[in-house]
Amino acid sequence: MAFEFIQEALQQRRVESLLRARNVIADSSDARFLTSKNGKQYLNFASNDYLGLGSNLELQGTLTGSRSSALVTGYHQCHKDFESLLCKHFGYESALLFSTGFSANCSVIKSLFSQSSGSKAALDSAIFQDKLNHASLIDGALQSDAKHIRFNHNDMGHLRQRLEKSKAANKLIISEGVFSMDGDCAPLQQLEELKQQHNGWLMLDDAHSFGILGENGLGSVGLGCKPEILVVTFGKAMACQGAAVLASKSVIDFLLQFNRDYIYSTSMSPLMVQAAEQQFLRVLDASEQRKQLFSNITLFKHLCSDLNIPVMPSETAIQPVVLGSAENALSAQDKLKEQGIWLTAIRPPTVPHNTARLRITITAAHTHDDIEKLVTALKVST
Secondary structure: OOOHHHHHHHHHHHHOOOOOOOOOEEEEOOOEEEEOOOOOEEEEOOOOOOOOOOOOOOOOOOOOOOOOEOOOOOOOHHHHHHHHHHHHHHOOOEEEEEOOHHHHHHHHHHHHOOHHHOOOHHHHEEEEEEOOOOHHHHHHHHOOOOEEEEEOOOOHHHHHHHHHHOOOOEEEEEEEOEOOOOOOEOOHHHHHHHHHHOOOEEEEEOOOOOOOOOHHHOHHHHOOOOOOEEEEEOOOOOOOOOEEEEEOHHHHHHHHHHOHHHHOOEOOOHHHHHHHHHHHHHHHOOHHHHHHHHHHHHHHHHHHHHOOOOEOOOOOOEEEEEEEOHHHHHHHHHHHHHOOEEOEEEOOOOOOOOOEEEEEEOOOOOOHHHHHHHHHHHHHHO
């Protein structure tokens, strides 16, 4: 029977405890939400709204849609103004706005190293990626014409070996500032040093670093690292939607010519641009929220240590508890839901096999009582 593979693939996912499904949220606040399925309220420890800025946003009347792609009539004054604001604070010459972080990451890589640009430079280029990089970064490299080389997670010795063996004229090292599934940080200084030693460039996806780390929450840039290509997303600490690519004017001009995702997509809604600009300014001014966030992270880690709960070594908002099999992670997830705590079981292929986990995200909106309840529930559920 034609397309029989669809049902076979779904059944295989069920058997392996890997089938994914969506949950309908009926109502939500900074640290709690109601589900439509049972009307029950849950403590939310699966949110990327790290600073608790997702509520109380006020927008004035503006266009809901940009009405066209940016290169036709979809590039409005609000787009230009927000790009300029981002460049001012991050210290870059130019920027492009995208509707999603996935599109930003993936499209930048594949357009930089595509023969469709009329150049054969892609064939003399190599991309060096951390093995735990986000799927959007991996997909971009796989769709490019450059050689794709992976190095062991945060292993600078392994990266050095890979760089030394490469004869490519154009070398791009790609890493995340904070890794989305492990919560650990990239060794920024060492990445910068290796980049310089091998005449390469560095690209950072700062989705989980921006807003949290560095001076004024500016992520890797606030920590003193300025990669040639920086991607910041608005859907995490900014609690908004969209992303920006920041780079030199020549790189952004190149993307305007050859980035098919940008050229052939309706530009980011002016309504979302206005929201993103407001949220960006709130993030810069969120020193008290960052202080509260790290106080909550410290409390969580101390309580877990006291109860011998094996949390991975992370100092950021992402605090994973690895349980091994997908079955174990799903079982723990269900037990926590019974106690009014919402955590997501992260399973392969999102994480490597035998590393299925509960990905706990601590936010500034959580109270000490919330965190104590979480840790107590973790002890009896894992």
